[in-house]
Amino acid sequence: MDFRVGEAERELAEGIRTMVSGRLPLEIVRTREGEERTVTAEEWAALGETGVFALTLPEPEGTGLGLAEATVVFEELGRALVPGPLVGTFLAATTGLVPAAAEGRAFVGVCEGAGEAGATPWLVEHLSSLDAAFFLPDGGIGDGAGLMATIREASTARRVRAPLDPLTPMWHLSELPAAEPVDDPGRRLFRDGAILTGALQVGHAAACLDLAVAYAKERHQFGKPIGSFQAVKHMCADMLVRAEVARAAVHAAACLADAPDVLAAEAEAAGTTPLASMQRAAAGAKLLADEAAVANARTAIQVHGGMGYTWEVPLHLHLKRSFVLARTFGDKAVLSSAVRSDRNTVAA
């Protein structure tokens, strides 16, 4: 067993970082705050060309990598605040439901709130860019069938004037569009969706840590860098702990998805099914990653003091995006319950 982040994985991350800082630098992305489209078709195609949506598809359509490598890539996308329906498009590509998604020639979103029976509002991100959207009850975790709708026009949708995240435009749907059931026997939509959303969240948690530590070193008060005060040091240390623990969980869940034999052995040792073990790992990883992202954004804002409360410093963008992500593929309640999804099959 070698569970370290290896050389090849570090190079992959570096490559994505370089690509994103060239094609989607934050100063360009930020000019679109509050707009209807926050990522262009060209930029989406560039992400597709890099292979972001087809990492786990076998060659020649994809790059034939594992979900573990995909988490490394998605962590970088989160860190760089790349906008757009990244996870939905990845799922549409890997399931083959929307083949053009693999090349970034299609935008595929995920509807939030679809799990609560009869509940409104349904909110869909990036709707005017979308070719299709997933409607997944409880993030795809439960027995309810997932649906996929082709988005032709947004006539039944109303754009949210004040979306929480200015880089994630939202639309309010009053009714479900015509949709087809999605066949998902192994609950792979939830598995990959939760793990990759968790990876994005780890990226946000890590970015906030880096920003806070850099600021704590450069900002002086009382004649010293504020990072020399233990109260500030301890906040930074806690941020690192949250990010590292969440990252290990996300990576472990992805490695389990990549290694059915390890998953089977783990399930056997726990006296449960591989599906239940997989759901436990994916749900737990996302739960901790959601928490790390939100808590680190809040802590980084505190470390920045008054500057943290400004629009200029990008911490609020990490905070708001992490809130959006924390509500897809299972919120806290759904995930906490799913972490214990093997409790009915395992003996006390």
Next chain:
Amino acid sequence: MDLRYTESEQAFRAELRAWLAATLASVGPPPPHDDWPARRAYDLAWQRTLYDAGYAGVDWPAEGGGRGASPVEQLIFKEECERAGAPYVGVNFVGLLHAGPTIIAEGSPAQRERYLPAILRGEEVWCQGFSEPDAGSDLASLRTRAVRDGDDYVVTGSKIWTSHAEVADFCELLVRTGAEGNKGISWLIMPMSSPGIEIAPLRTIEGTTEFAQLYLNEVRVPVANRVGEENDGWRVTMVTLSFERGTAFVGELLEAKRLLGEVADIATRFGLLTHDRSDLELRIGHLRAAFDALWALTKRNVSEAAQTGVPGIGGSVFKLSFSEHAQALGDLAMEVLGAAALSGDPLERDGRPIGNAEQVHNWFKSINLTIAAGTSQVQRNIVAERILGLPRTR
């Protein structure tokens, strides 16, 4: 990154699992908590059993007489022992995890020959004389003095938090032989039979007596019992402390996972888990996710140690997170138990044991986790300064 075990790692696990199953059938239950002579005998007998089967000192290098297993095999060893309910390391802790590894790394050939086999065979027990009443987190300020007199050091001072002192044969002792600070410290092997040692049991908040305070009044320790050079004891100590992080908490983590499952069962029996979004349900789910994540982090740290010899940044990160979550587990258990939390005696409900006594015991133990082996506050300073590069202030 890969969670697959190699074939030889899998073979190691299978062989160990079969041996544990066959062996544990004839191992009786442990003696009462405070019966130290009986616990010494029980723990040493288990160590001897491990020795005879070739599992003694799994994590010791072969040149120290150990099995020289890889860090991954050490992890498997601890995991399988916990799963099978094997006896804990108990009174062998200091010998196997601190004194032994230090002597392997820094001891003379004669010292290795004299002390290591007896630890492995379960013949001698060690205790630790590091902390002092006035030197806790700031260990380098220790004041127990050792003055050269011919071939002996004459040692005077006091040590605290010494585990198993009453049943120990030797003490790994830090003394001041030179100037103040970490450049004037030496590492000695002190026979506990030496005249001038007074042992005062120290009762913990649980009322138990695994710790003691030592009063050393002109205790003569041969100079030949010094490990490493005079005044080089701080560096020698760091070798020991590096064994304390890494896989050190594997047993505790696996135990915490099991105890959490039992808390969830108690909550179910008590009718407290009534709906999916309840606060209790969220807390149980969150803790389960956290312990799973810490198991993943353990595998990461062990993988790091397998390649580089040290667990990297993961040791402090693990300890900070684990101790916090273990305390949350203890608090959760006490809440779920309700009135049953007020009894350290085993109670029953509907004719079946509740399991309250073990949970109460664990709650007490958890309080120590953010204090022992470096308080969480000191750990955060270490993380902030050594990993994040924030300015040092002490």
